[in-house]
Amino acid sequence: MKKRIYKQFVFILSTLVFVLQACVKDKPVTPEKALVDLSGVGKVWVVDEGGYGYSNAEITLYDPGTNAANTGIYAQQNNNAALGDVCQSMLRWNDNYYLVVNHSGKIVVVNASDFAKNATITGFNSPRYLLPISYNKAYVSDLYANSIQVVDLSANSIVGSIPCPGATEQMAMIYNKVFVTNTKSNYTYVINATTNAITDSILVGKGAASLVFDKNDKLWILSGGDQTVSINPKLLRIDPLTLQIELSLPFSSVEKPWRLCTNKNRDVLYYLNNGVCQLPVQNTSLPSAPLITQGSSVFYGLGINPADGNIYVSDAIDYVQKSKIMIYKTNGSLVTSFTAGIISNGFVFE
C-alpha cells in the first residue's frame, strides 16, 4: 500500500516537473560582435546613454564603409568594465575622448587610439557637456550644481567653479566668450574664458539647451520654452559680438524643438521637432514641415556627418531596447540603418 502511494507520488511529481516544464533554452544567445577597426578613418561613434539608474551606458562604433556596428566598445576595450550611468555626451580633445557620465557624476577619459580608460575626473554633481577652452582647460556644464566646473585636463581634476544659477547645458566659444545655455534660466550667460567670470547675459527664454555657430559666425540658440509658464519655443540668431538678437523664429505652443546642430559648411541648421527639420541659415522663417517625419518612431539623437553631409538620427523606440540609427541623405531619403545601444543620444564623427 505504502509502496504504491510512493510510486504514484513519484510518478506524478516527475511528470509534473519534467514533462509540464516545456523547454525553451533559458540561456540567451550572445550575438556575435561585428569587428570594427578602431583606428580607421571616417568612423562614427554613437553615444548610448543607457537607462537612468541602470548604469548601462555604452559606446557604439559604426563604420559607414562596411555598415558594420559594434555596440559595447567601452566594455570591450576596458576589460568588461561598465562605463557608468547615463553617458550624456562625448567629445574628442587632444588625444583623448571625454565621456561625460551624467548620473555617475564623472567624466571618463579614454585614449583616442584604443579607447582604454586613462583617467576619471570626479567630483561633479550632474555633469552634462565638456567644452575645451584651451589645451589643458575645459568647462563642464551641470544640471544641478548651479555652476560651471573648470577642469584642468592635464591633472584631470576640477580646479574651480563659476557660479551659474540654473541647469546649464551646451556651451560654445567664440572671441574668447563662452556662451552657456540654461534650461531653467531665461538667460544664456556669457563667460570670459580668461577670467572665468560671467560678463553678460542674453534674454533667450527658458529651456535653451543647444547652440551652434553658422558660417557667418552668428550664434544660433534653440530655446525650448516652458509650457508650465506658457513660454513658447523659439530659434534665435544672435550676433556674438554685440549680443543682439538679430532674428527670432517662434514655434507654436505644442511644438518642442531640440538638438540643434549644423553641417560641416555651417550653412544648414538641423533640429528635431516631431521629425528632422532642416533650415538653411539664410532663411528667415521656419520650415513648415519636417524633412524627415518621425512617424511612430521616437527620435532622440541627431548628428550630421561632416564627411558626406548625411543625417544621422536615432530612434530610442521604447527606451528599454537597442536604438535604431537611421542615416538619411540631405534630401531626406533613407540611406541605411543600423542598431546601436540603449537610448542613443548623439554622434561623434571622426
Place this chain on the structure above:
Amino acid sequence: MQRRYYISTFRKAFGLMLVCVCVHHNLQAQSDTASHQLKEVTVSSGREQLFGAGKKVQRFDSATQALYQSSSLADLLASQSSMHIKSYGGGNIATMSFRGGNANQTAVTWNGINIQNNMLGQNDLSLINSILFDNISLEFGGSSALWGSGAMSGTVHLDNKPVFDKGISTKLTSSFGSFDTRKLNTAIHLSYKRFVSSTKVYYISSENNYNYKDTSDKESPNKRISHADYTCKGLMQELSFLAGQRHKLSIRAWYNDTYRNLPSYTAGISKQSQTDRNLKLNAEWLYIKQRYTSVIRAAYLSDVLNYNDSLAFIYSKSNSSSVIAESENTWRLHRHVFQAGANYTLYRANTESYAGDKRYQKLAFFLSYKWSTSDQKLQTSLSIRQEFSQQYKVPLTGNIGTTYVLCKSISLKVNAAKSFRQPTLNDLYWSPGGNPDLKPEEALGYEGGIVFHKTYKHLELYAEGTFFDRYTSNWIIWLPQANNVWSPRNITKVHSRGTETNFYAKYGDSDFSVKWFGSTAYVLSTNEQSLSENDNSKGRQLIYTPRYSIQGGLLITLKDMALMYTQNYTGYRFTATDNSSWLNPYSVGNLRLSYGFSFSTIRLQTFFALNNVFNTNYQVVENRPMPLRNFEIGLSIMYHKLKK
C-alpha cells in the same frame, strides 16, 4: 450625456442595494441553532475560499510563518513561493511579479480590502511585516470578479483571524543582525469569550551598509553601500467583539512609518530619501443567521509618500487616500451558496505633480454562485463583477471554475477568468503627460491543474501541477509623445503562459517531522504588439520576468526546535525589451533555526537566520546589488496565561 449615464447607473445601483436589504429582512424570520452559529461567526471564510473552485491557492503553514516572523513580506515570498520578487537592493523597494504579470497586475488584500496604493497601483512589499498577519495566502490567476482591479495575475491575501477564549498572551521579540540591523516587536493578545484585543508594535532600524562585489569595476570590485539606512516603525491594533449569537464586530488599525535613505548604486553621491506613512483602518461587521451571512466592511486607506533629492532639488510630496464601503451577503442553501454584494470606493490624491486635487468614485456589484454535489466531489463556482466609474469604462469581469475529485487522492481543477486593472491616478492625472482617456487593462485567462494529496499514517504527500494561459490587452505603458512628453497609452498586448508545480512530502508527528517542499514555475510572457516600425520587442519575453524559477527546502521540527533550509533559483531575466541584454541566473540559500523552552507560563525562544549562505553575489534589478551573506539572531519572550 456621459454624466447622465453615470447618474442613472448610480441610481440603479442604489436600487439593488435596497433589494439586498429587503432579502435580508425576509430571512430574519427563520429560526436557527445558536451554538452552531457562534462557531460560524468566529470562523468566517474568505471569498476566495468560497468561490475559488478550480483555482490554485498557496497557504503558508504556521511553522513557516513563525520562522519568518521578523521578515518582510518580500523576504517570505521570495524564498517560499515561485513568485518573482523584484527587489531594488537590500532594504530597498520590492515589488512582485506573478505568472508573467507586473506589480500593478497583482492585488494585495488585507482582510478582504484591496490595499493597492491608488497613485502607483502597487505595493512596496518591503514595507509590510509578515508578523502582522495570522494568515498569508497566494491566490494564483485572475480574480477581478472577487477582488476588483489588479487581480489579474494573482492576489496576495493578508488576513487577521481573531481567536476567542484563549486567555492572555504577550510576546516580546528582539533581534540583531548584520549591517547594524535591530528589530524590536511586541504583541499583546487579550482573548476573552466575547472580546479579543490584539496589539502589535514594531521598530526596525538598520544601517544597511552592506558590502557587495561590483563585477563591472575591475580595479576595485569590493564596495560598500552607503546612504541606505532605514528606520521603520508601526503598529497594528485589532479589536473584535461578539455580540449575541450572531454578530461579530472587528475594528483594525495599521500604521506604518518608514524613513529610508536611498543609495546611489552606480557611483556618484546620493542625497535621496523616501518617507512612507501608511494608515489603514478597517471595520467589519459580520452577521450570521442560519444560512445567511452578511458582512459590512468599511475602510480608510491613506498613503503619504515623500521623496527628496536635495542634489536635484526634488522635494516631492504625495498624499493619497481611499474610502471603501462594502456589503457582502451570502446565502448557503444545502449544496448551493449564493453571494451578492456592492462596493463603493472613493479615490483621492494630492500632489504637486497633478493639476490640483484629484478624486473619483467607483461603484461595483458582484454576484457569486457555488454549487457542489452532495458528496462534494464536484464543486463549481461562478462569479461576476461589474464596476462603474466616472473616469473610465470597466469591462464586466467573471470567473468560472470547477474542482473535481477524481479518486481519493487525485483531484482536477479548471478555471477561466476575465480580469482587469484600472489606470492608476498617476496614469490618469500626472502633469504633464497623464492620460485621462486611458482604459483599464483587460485579461482573459484560463488554467487547469491536477492535485495529488494522500496521507498515510505519518506520511503526507502533496503534488500539484498547473498550466495557465492568459492574454492581456490594453496593457498600459508610458512612452514619449511627439512633443517629448511621456504619456501612458493602452497599446501593449501580452501573452503569458506557463506551467507550475508545487509539492511537499511530510513525514512525522508533533514531536518530530521532516518536510521536503518545493515549487517550480516556467513562465513565458511575451509582448505581442509592435510599438513602432523599429520596435524589436514583439514576441520577446517581458523584462524582469524569469522564465524559470525553482524553489525548494527542507523543514525539520524536533519538539521545540525547528530548522529550515531553502534554496531558490531564478533563471535569466532580460533587461531590454528586445531581449538584447540580461541578468545572469542566481541561486540563494537561506537557513533558519529556532529553539524554544518553557518554564511554567513563560516561554523563551531563540532564533537564528543565515541569509545567502553561500555568499552569492547577485542582482535582481540591473546594477542594484543584493547583500552578501548576512545573519540575524533574536530572542522572544512569551507569556501565556491560559484560560482555566
